[in-house]
Amino acid sequence: MAISIKTGTDIEKMRLAGGVIALCHQRVKEAIAPGVSTGELDTIVRDTIAEQGAVSNFFGHQGFPGYCCTSVNEEIVHGIPGKRRLVEGDIITVDIGAIVEGFHGDSAWTYGVGTISDDASRLLADTEAALYEGLAQAIAGNRLGAIGHAVEGYAGRRGYGIVREYGGHGIGRQMWEEPHIPNHGKPGHGIRLRAGMTLAIEPMLSLGVDDTRVLEDEWTVATADGSWSAHFEHTVAVTDGAPEILTRQADLVVQ
Numbered sequence: 001m002a003i004s005i006k007t008g009t010d011i012e013k014m015r016l017a018g019g020v021i022a023l024c025h026q027r028v029k030e031a032i033a034p035g036v037s038t039g040e041l042d043t044i045v046r047d048t049i050a051e052q053g054a055v056s057n058f059f060g061h062q063g064f065p066g067y068c069c070t071s072v073n074e075e076i077v078h079g080i081p082g083k084r085r086l087v088e089g090d091i092i093t094v095d096i097g098a099i100v101e102g103f104h105g106d107s108a109w110t111y112g113v114g115t116i117s118d119d120a121s122r123l124l125a126d127t128e129a130a131l132y133e134g135l136a137q138a139i140a141g142n143r144l145g146a147i148g149h150a151v152e153g154y155a156g157r158r159g160y161g162i163v164r165e166y167g168g169h170g171i172g173r174q175m176w177e178e179p180h181i182p183n184h185g186k187p188g189h190g191i192r193l194r195a196g197m198t199l200a201i202e203p204m205l206s207l208g209v210d211d212t213r214v215l216e217d218e219w220t221v222a223t224a225d226g227s228w229s230a231h232f233e234h235t236v237a238v239t240d241g242a243p244e245i246l247t248r249q250a251d252l253v254v255q
């Protein structure tokens with residue numbers, strides 16, 4: 001399947017979808033506290049998407065029952081929101097998507113609940129930094145492998161497990177478009193990036209192994225060894241200069 005190139009109008013719609021997602025993240029971040037359930041966070045996402053006149057791309061996808069994915073501690077991705085209540089010291093990844101005028105956005109962020117351990121703090125800061133390392137390579141003329149290479153180099157040097165069974169993806173008229181974007185790779189490998197490509201870049205790191213397992217609910221993916229995991233994702237547009245972050249959260253910008 002060919003990789004689609006978006007025009008300025010398409011990218012404007014993706015910017016709007018990204019803005020809705022960023023607003024969801026802002027409200028989720030404010031709500032996260034010990035005692036709050038993952039289902040309550042899901043309600044915030046559902047209501048914010050509706051308030052903004054957007055559509056959820058997660059709800060109902062292959063039967064997924066939530067408006068966001070909530071993955072706690074050793075859970076990496078695809079956690080189902082529900083009755084679980086957060087406790088002090090947990091970390092939670094909230095992965096949120098939305099559609100505006102047929103165009104998709106996708107962004108995940110890992111948050112601490114109250115005071116978290118030094119190891120967990122370091123994991124969150126370094127996974128976020130790995131996202132920006134990868135994202136900085138999403139430049140017209142680079143090959144796709146440069147993104148994964150940058151993530152792998154940054155995370156590997158610091159001793160993290162790098163989840164290899166899941167990764168980023170093209171995004172636009174669909175949530176998952178070509179190409180798959182692994183969080184490892186070689187700079188000279190893969191397709192050549194062009195201005196107008198829109199990509200979801202999403203490193204997932206762990207304090208232990210690379211390997212994953214799917215839990216009994218048949219959705220939630222966790223680390224094989226139970227080590228804690230973080231996941232940071234932005235939807236970006238490749239330009240001739242620096243990539244444009246379409247899901248930017250104003251109060252969470254690091255560069």
Ligand code: MG
Pocket residue numbers: 095096106107108233
């Ligand atoms: Mg996502």
Ligand code: MG
Pocket residue numbers: 106168169200202233
């Ligand atoms: Mg994604």
